[in-house]
Amino acid sequence: MSKNHNILVIGAGLCGSLLALRLAQHGFNITLVEKRPDLRKVTLDAGRSINLALSDRGLRGLRLAGVEEAAKELLIPMTGRMIHEKSGKTFLSPYSGRDDEYINSVSRPGLNKLLLNEAEKMPNLKIIFNQSCVEVDHETPSATFEDFETGELTTYTADVIFGTDGAGSVVRSSMVNDKEFLLNISQQWLGHGYKELEIPAAENNGYRTYKNALHIWPRGEDMLIALPNLDGSFTVTLFLPYKNSDYCFENLTTPEKVEEYFQKEFPDVLALIPNLTEIFFTNPTGSMGTVRCDPWQREGKILLMGDAAHAMVPFYGQGMNASFEDVAVFDEILTQYKDGLSSGESSWETIFNEYEKVRKKDADAIGELAVDNFDEMKAHTGxxxxxxxxxxxxxxxxxxxxxxxxxxxxxxxxxxxxxxxxxxxxxxxxxxxxxxxxxxxxxxxxxxxxxxxxxxxxxxxxxxxxxxxxxxxx
Amino acid sequence: MSKNHNILVIGAGLCGSLLALRLAQHGFNITLVEKRPDLRKVTLDAGRSINLALSDRGLRGLRLAGVEEAAKELLIPMTGRMIHEKSGKTFLSPYSGRDDEYINSVSRPGLNKLLLNEAEKMPNLKIIFNQSCVEVDHETPSATFEDFETGELTTYTADVIFGTDGAGSVVRSSMVNDKEFLLNISQQWLGHGYKELEIPAAENNGYRTYKNALHIWPRGEDMLIALPNLDGSFTVTLFLPYKNSDYCFENLTTPEKVEEYFQKEFPDVLALIPNLTEIFFTNPTGSMGTVRCDPWQREGKILLMGDAAHAMVPFYGQGMNASFEDVAVFDEILTQYKDGLSSGESSWETIFNEYEKVRKKDADAIGELAVDNFDEMKAHTGxxxxxxxxxxxxxxxxxxxxxxxxxxxxxxxxxxxxxxxxxxxxxxxxxxxxxxxxxxxxxxxxxxxxxxxxxxxxxxxxxxxxxxxxxxxx
Known part of the structure; x- marks a missing residue:
C-alpha cells in the first residue's frame, strides 16, 4: 500500500537517520541525503558537541525503531551533577531520588553511526553522502543538491520531503526566503559562546575524575561542564560570555590569559588538561541560539523536524531527546492515518497538520526551559x-x-x-x-x-x- | 564642535527624512540616500498605504524639527470610528470623550515631500535618490549603493550610519547575515493580507461619505477601512485572510466572486467604488508582519530606527508615530551627550546604548498592541x-x-x-x-x-x- 510513496529526507544527523529508518520500516521508499561525508569513514567535527546526554524521551524514539538495546551499549549512566566548588570541594547532586532515573552520556558520532548502519540494512532506503542541498522546490516537491567533490547538481523528486538538516537548516531557509510563504521565525542568541576541551583518559582507559556524573564547575556567569566518554576521556565544555566580562572570549586571547583564568576559576581542571591552551586556541568558539518557526510544514509536501524546526540551547540536554521524541510523536500520528494515505481518505497534509498541532507547544516549551536551565547550571547549582x-x-x-x-x-x-x-x-x-x-x-x-x-x-x-x-x- | 561628524542616513522615507533633518539641525554633516526616485518628481507606490493616521507622538517629532505647523495643513481630523453595520446602519464611536483628542488622516507621500523639502533647505544635508544599498561595512563604517539607472556602485563612509530603510531593511539584513554578530530577530506574519482600493471624490472634491472619521466595516474575520484624503477621495483597505475562509485572497479570483463578496459583506461600499473589480485585480496584495530585533546598534557605528528596528502591523495607526517618536526620544539623549562627543567624554556607542535601553521596551509594547488591535477593529467594534x-x-x-x-x-x-x-x-x-x-x-x-x-x-x-x-x- 504505502510502499509506493517516495520520501526524501534531507540531513542524516541523529534526527534524520532515525526518522529515515523508521519511515523505511513503514514500507516507504526513502532517499536520505547528507551534505557531509559518511562519518563512519571520516572523522568530523572536532570541537563541536562530541557527546550528549540521552534520556527517556530519546530512548522512546530509539525503542520504536528497535535500536534501543544496541544503543544502550554506547551509554555511560550519569546519576547526578558533580558540583566542583572553587575550593576544589565536590559534591554529587543526584538527578532524582529514584534509583532508576539517570541520564546517559553518549557519543554523538557513535550513535549516529549505529543509526546509519541500521538504516542501511533496509532494502528500501538509500543513503547519499557529500551532497549539499542548494534549493528546494515546494511545488513538485523536489530538492537540488551539489556534490561536494564534483560540484555536480542532482535533483531528487519525492512525494514528500522531510527537512532534518539541523539548526542552520537549508530547507527552513528556503521557506524563510520565499516571500510568498510568510514563515514566522524567531532566532534568539545567547551572549555566551562555548569551547570544547578534553580531559584525556588515564592509563588503561581509566577516568581521571568520577565517571558516572555530569560534572559542573558553576561560576555564576560562566561555567565548565564535563561528560564521560567510553574511552576514559571526558569531553569538557566551557561556557563563557563573548564580551563585557573580566574573562570573556573577547579578552582570552593569549595562553597566559587562559591559564590565569583557569588558575583562578577552575584550578582542579588545569591539572587534568595537559594541553589546555593548545586545544583552546585550536578549537572553534561555537554560538548557541533558540530557533522557533511556524508553520513547520508547507502544503503537505515539506515538513521540518528536529533542530531544523526547533533548535534549542544545550542546557537541558534535551535537543537530541526532543528530536527523537519528534519521530515518536510523528510515528503515532502516521500510524493512525497511514492506511488512508493510499485510499485517499487521508493525506500528508492532514498528518503534518496534526503533528504540528500536537507537537509545536512542546517544542516551544523545551526551548524555553533550556534557556532557563543555563541560569540553573551556571549560577543556581552553586x-x-x-x-x-x-x-x-x-x-x-x-x-x-x-x-x-x-x-x-x-x-x-x-x-x-x-x-x-x-x-x-x-x-x-x-x-x-x-x-x-x-x-x-x-x-x-x-x-x-x-x-x-x-x-x-x-x-x-x-x-x-x-x-x-x-x-x-x- | 559636532559639525565635523559625518552621518550617513540610509532610507529617506518618513523616519529617515525627519531624522536627517533633525540631525542636520544639530550641525552634523548628513548624507541621506534613498533607493527610490525622488517622490516629488515621480508618482510611486500605487496600492500601498497611501494615507496614514498621524497623532500626538508623531506630532511631537515634527514639532521638534519645526515642521508641525506646515504638516498641519495636510491633515484631516478623524474624531472617531464610523462603524458600518451589514444592514447599512452606521454609528460614530468617538476616539475620546475629550474634544481635543482626535487622530488625523495624512497622505504618506504628501508628508514625505514636506520633510524632504525641509531637509533640502539645510546646507549641511545632501539627498541622493535612486541608489539602493547593497552592502554595509560595519567596521569602517561605510555602505555601498547601486545606482538604479547606471548600475554604478558608490561607497559612502561616515562616522555613523543610521538604518531607516523600513520593514525590509537592508541594513538590518546585513546584521542578520553576519554570523559574527548574532542579531536576535523575530518576524511574525499575519494570516491576513491587505488590498488598497479607492472611493473617488464626489464633484468639486466633495466626500461621498462622512469626512471626519476613520470608517470601519467590521466583519469578524475580515474588515474594510477607509481614510479621507484632501482631494475628496477615500483610501480604502480590505483586510482579508489569505486562505481557509469562505472568502479569502486565495479564492477571490474572478470579478464575479469579488462582486459577490462585496455585495454580501459591504453592499454600501459597492455603490461608492465604481471600478471595484478593476482596482482589485490591478493593485497588489500586501502582507503584514511584526519585526523585532536586538541589539539595534552595532558597536556605536550603526543604528536601526523606525520600521527597520521595529516594523509593526498597521492596526493601531502607530507605525509612523512610533518612528517619529523614535527621533524625538533619540534627540533627547543626543542633546544630553552631544557636547561630550567632541571632547571625547561620550561616544556614539553610549548614545546608541542609552537610546536602545530607553526605547526597546516601548517599541515591543506598541508592536504587541498593534496585533491586538486587529481583533478589536475587525471583530470587537461590531x-x-x-x-x-x-x-x-x-x-x-x-x-x-x-x-x-x-x-x-x-x-x-x-x-x-x-x-x-x-x-x-x-x-x-x-x-x-x-x-x-x-x-x-x-x-x-x-x-x-x-x-x-x-x-x-x-x-x-x-x-x-x-x-x-x-x-x-x-
Missing part, C-alpha cells in the same frame, strides 16, 4: 537555597517515589507527560519550594510528609494565580 | 459588549477628563506616558471593564462616578494579579 531545594526534592522522590516529581524529573524521565505540562507544573513547584524556603516555612522540625503537603498546596496556589493572569491576557 | 465599554469610557473621559484615559487614549493621545506603560494600564482597564459589564456589576442605576470608582478598583486588582504572576516567572 547557591545554598537552590541546593536546599534539590535536597528536599530528592528526599521527596526517595521517600514518596510515586507522589513527587521535580521539574528536572518531569522533563527528563517522564515521557508520558509532555514538555509543556512539565514546564507548567515544574516551574510552579520551583516557585513554591524556593518561596517556602525563603520564608522559613519548611523548618527542620517538620516531617517530610508535612513538607510535601505544604509544597503541594503552595504549588496549587501558584498554578491558580498563573491561570488567572493568563485569563487576563486581553 | 460586538455589543465592546460598544458598551467604549460608551462608558467616552462618558468617563467626557465627565472626568482629568481622571480617566482609555487604552486608546493612553496610546494615541498621551505622549507623556510610554507605550509600555500605556499597554500595561490600558490592558488592565479593558479587562476590568469587560469583566464588570459581563458580571452585571455596572448597572444603569449606578452613577457614573460610582462606576469609575469600581473600574479603578478592579483595574488595581488586575494589575496586582499580573504583578504577582510576573514575579512568579522563574
Amino acid at each position: 547557591m545554598e537555597i537552590f541546593q536546599k531545594k534539590r535536597k528536599l526534592e530528592t528526599a521527596f522522590e526517595n521517600e514518596f517515589p510515586g507522589e513527587y516529581y521535580s521539574k528536572y524529573s518531569l522533563v527528563t524521565f517522564n515521557e508520558d507527560i509532555t514538555y509543556s505540562e512539565a514546564k507548567k507544573l515544574g516551574r510552579a513547584q520551583d516557585n513554591a519550594i524556593l518561596g517556602l524556603i525563603h520564608e522559613g516555612k519548611l523548618p527542620e522540625t517538620m516531617s517530610l510528609k508535612e513538607k510535601l503537603e505544604i509544597v503541594r498546596k503552595q504549588t496549587q496556589v501558584i498554578l491558580n494565580t498563573k491561570e488567572k493572569a493568563d485569563y487576563l491576557k486581553y | 460586538m455589543e459588549i465592546f460598544q458598551k465599554k467604549r460608551k462608558l469610557e467616552t462618558a468617563f473621559e467626557n465627565e472626568f477628563p482629568g481622571e480617566y484615559y482609555s487604552k486608546y487614549s493612553l496610546v494615541t493621545f498621551n505622549e507623556d506616558i510610554t507605550y509600555s506603560e500605556a499597554k500595561k494600564l490600558g490592558r488592565a482597564q479593558d479587562n476590568a471593564i469587560l469583566g464588570l459589564i459581563h458580571e452585571g456589576k455596572l448597572p444603569e442605576t449606578m452613577s457614573l462616578k460610582e462606576k469609575l470608582e469600581i473600574v479603578r478598583k478592579q483595574t488595581q486588582v488586575i494589575l496586582n494579579t499580573k504583578e504577582k504572576a510576573d514575579y512568579l516567572k522563574y
